[in-house]
Amino acid sequence: MNEKITLPTLVGLLADKTGKQKKQCEDFLREFFNTLVDAMETGENVRIKSLGTFKVVAVEPRKSVNVNTGEQMEIPGHNKIVFVPAKELAEEVNAPFAMFESLELPDNVLEETLPSSEISDTIVSEAQAADFPEPETDSQENEQEYEIGNEFGPESVLEPESGMDSITEATESDEEHPETRRNYRFLLGFACGVACAAVICLCAYLFFFEKWVVSVSGEKKTEVSAQTETSTPSANADVRQIPEPVVSDSDKKDLIAAADTDSKNEQTAKAEQTAEKGQTAEVPTRPSDEPVYDTITKTRYLTTMAKEHYGNYNLWPYIYEENKAILGHPDRIRPGTKVIVPPLSKYGVNPSDPDDIAKAKKKGVAIYARYQ
């Protein structure tokens, strides 16, 4: 396939076929082509039975344009060679497509086959990526598509271009079949790869999580031993409700043991603690009334600051109001401008109140209105 057969190879093949010596074959081939070229040089057509006709055709001079310079130029008249293969040879070469015949298409041509099959194709591939279906379903799908492809005749097409495409696929589905199969195999392989990656990730996660739990319980241990008469962390209350009020040394030991063994509880405890922390972190209203300074950059606007400090980007007008004196159009603030981010309490705004957000929005509109 797609190999280049050169003269020496041809000589070898011919010698094998005819049983003659290589030298004789080489002589023959050389003379064969020399005669051919000589005849064509004199402008003669050469008809070789069962191979075809080599015609020398005159080409008239014609005008053209140089695509690079745009200059007008004339292509001079010349001769060219046209090879018309013999019918026998042409039919032999075209054997794979010999069974096709030209068809008459109905006039009311509608767009069908290709787009639908494409869609089903993508759906199938997505489904495969998502949850590896059985290979059987694949092949079924494949066959269905194949059938659809073969039924192109009566269905047919709306636009000539897409129509051609779809029909190309339809008629060639015979040959494309193995290719789509390969495609599916590739997709299946890809899906397997993804699954493997997922499993590895899960393992790694579990491993590290386990470690983390151990370390956390270790921390807990120290924590617990450090606290003598104080209350245990509230999150652990469910386990230690009873021993809590009277924490004696033995109880402490029990606690430590509990902390060691009951890692599940520990886990939940930690999760709750982090949740608590997260809550406090998420509530961005800073309790302190001290203003914070921030600097505008190319990627950091008033809205980004509002989102960061107040938790809602709609609250940017308050930062703007605070810095009214140094700011111009809110969209044209120079990078590097230092602004004061006021505490929201100064304006009596609650970022979780939708009414306040609406007010802030209105305010923003008002600010923009100033620069209209």
Place this chain on the structure above:
Amino acid sequence: MDNRTFIDKIAERTGRTREEISDLTESLRVIVAEAIKDGDIVAIPSVGTFETKLRGDRITIHPASGKKMLIPPKLTINFKPSSLLKQKIR
């Protein structure tokens, strides 16, 4: 130049019988056909290359009846003369 004169000429040049030459020509045809059928390219130096090209199917309108026709795909034989040959016949 038809087939007979062509064969005669080669026979004359190589000093062999016409039958021999026409046998060889037939064998050459078979070999070339086999090769290009498999998608190979037969390249003969200073003459040119023989290869097959797939002409995709297309829709045409029958000039006489005005009906849309689907023309099936086809493998055609393509001969591409070498630049040397092109220069020679110019």
